[in-house]
Amino acid sequence: MLGPLTPRSRFIEVFLKAFAQTNRPRCASTSRQPEHIRTFISENTEVVGKQSLTPEIKLRLFTPTCRFWRERPELWPFDDPYWAIYWPGGQALSRYLLDNPAVCRSKTVLDLGSGCGASAIAATLCGAAHVVANDIDTVAAVATHMNCELNGLQPPVCLSHNMIGSPPKGFDLILLGDMFYDEALATSLHSWLDHCIRTHGTKVLIGDPGRAQFEEHRIRRLLRQLAQFELPESVREENYGLTCSSVWCYHPELSGP
Numbered sequence: 001m002l003g004p005l006t007p008r009s010r011f012i013e014v015f016l017k018a019f020a021q022t023n024r025p026r027c028a029s030t031s032r033q034p035e036h037i038r039t040f041i042s043e044n045t046e047v048v049g050k051q052s053l054t055p056e057i058k059l060r061l062f063t064p065t066c067r068f069w070r071e072r073p074e075l076w077p078f079d080d081p082y083w084a085i086y087w088p089g090g091q092a093l094s095r096y097l098l099d100n101p102a103v104c105r106s107k108t109v110l111d112l113g114s115g116c117g118a119s120a121i122a123a124t125l126c127g128a129a130h131v132v133a134n135d136i137d138t139v140a141a142v143a144t145h146m147n148c149e150l151n152g153l154q155p156p157v158c159l160s161h162n163m164i165g166s167p168p169k170g171f172d173l174i175l176l177g178d179m180f181y182d183e184a185l186a187t188s189l190h191s192w193l194d195h196c197i198r199t200h201g202t203k204v205l206i207g208d209p210g211r212a213q214f215e216e217h218r219i220r221r222l223l224r225q226l227a228q229f230e231l232p233e234s235v236r237e238e239n240y241g242l243t244c245s246s247v248w249c250y251h252p253e254l255s256g257p
């Protein structure tokens with residue numbers, strides 16, 4: 001339950017509202033140049049390292065010291081800044097990759113719904129041959145570039161069009177960090193992932209902290225759990241008491257004949 005509107009709960013309220021929305025197409029204003037967006041991101045985020053499941057990855061994120069933590073949400077000039085949060089599903093997925101580098105090594109990897117780019121960064125650190133970060137928010141692509149620079153890495157290819165439903169490309173591995181927050185999105189993802197697996201034998205890994213939309217979706221019965229991580233205290237506090245986040249591998253054949 002939301003308590004009185006403290007700065008943090010006010011901020012989280014914005015995200016709850018965003019999570020309640022359907023998967024509407026979103027894009028940043030094309031009149032804004034990336035340099036302008038870079039400056040905006042620099043001025044309105046803080047470099048964060050230690051508080052996540054992957055302390056070895058530095059990211060520019062919202063923290064309580066940032067202006068928009070307590071600012072009126074309507075003053076935010078872009079679409080909802082999902083990229084400014086390192087979501088628990090993405091944290092678990094990135095942790096799993098860093099602990100199991102062979103999963104990505106020499107592979108072509110797509111991080112779909114890449115947000116801040118942490119899972120794409122983890123895949124790069126693990127020696128992936130080629131990494132693509134896809135997020136329909138064009139500001140996320142700028143944030144991903146900046147986060148790669150922070151970690152001394154070449155940025156991945158960043159794509160901002162909606163790939164879900166398009167003819168599948170031959171990726172070895174698709175990563176989905178906290179992408180099952182909306183039922184319609186989950187359903188379209190599910191059928192597209194089936195298509196990718198049938199066409200190219202792509203492996204699919206999902207990170208999720210047990211959101212209702214994930215637990216209740218029919219894809220959930222077709223997943224094998226690979227790992228579970230306890231969330232750090234600060235991540236729990238920011239996520240309404242979620243305590244753990246898991247990594248799952250999608251096995252459509254589990255549905256039986």
Ligand SMILES: C[S@@+](CC[C@H](N)C(=O)[O-])C[C@H]1O[C@@H](n2cnc3c(N)ncnc32)[C@H](O)[C@@H]1O
Pocket residue numbers: 023082083085086087088089090091112113114115116117118119134135136137140161162163164176177178179181185
């Ligand atoms: C909850 S955030 C997860 C971000 C990141 N994976 C993480 O775990 O930190 C969901 C992200 O998916 C993006 N998104 C939503 N629908 C999408 C779509 N159809 N294709 C690509 N990205 C999408 C949003 O813009 C947002 O950045």
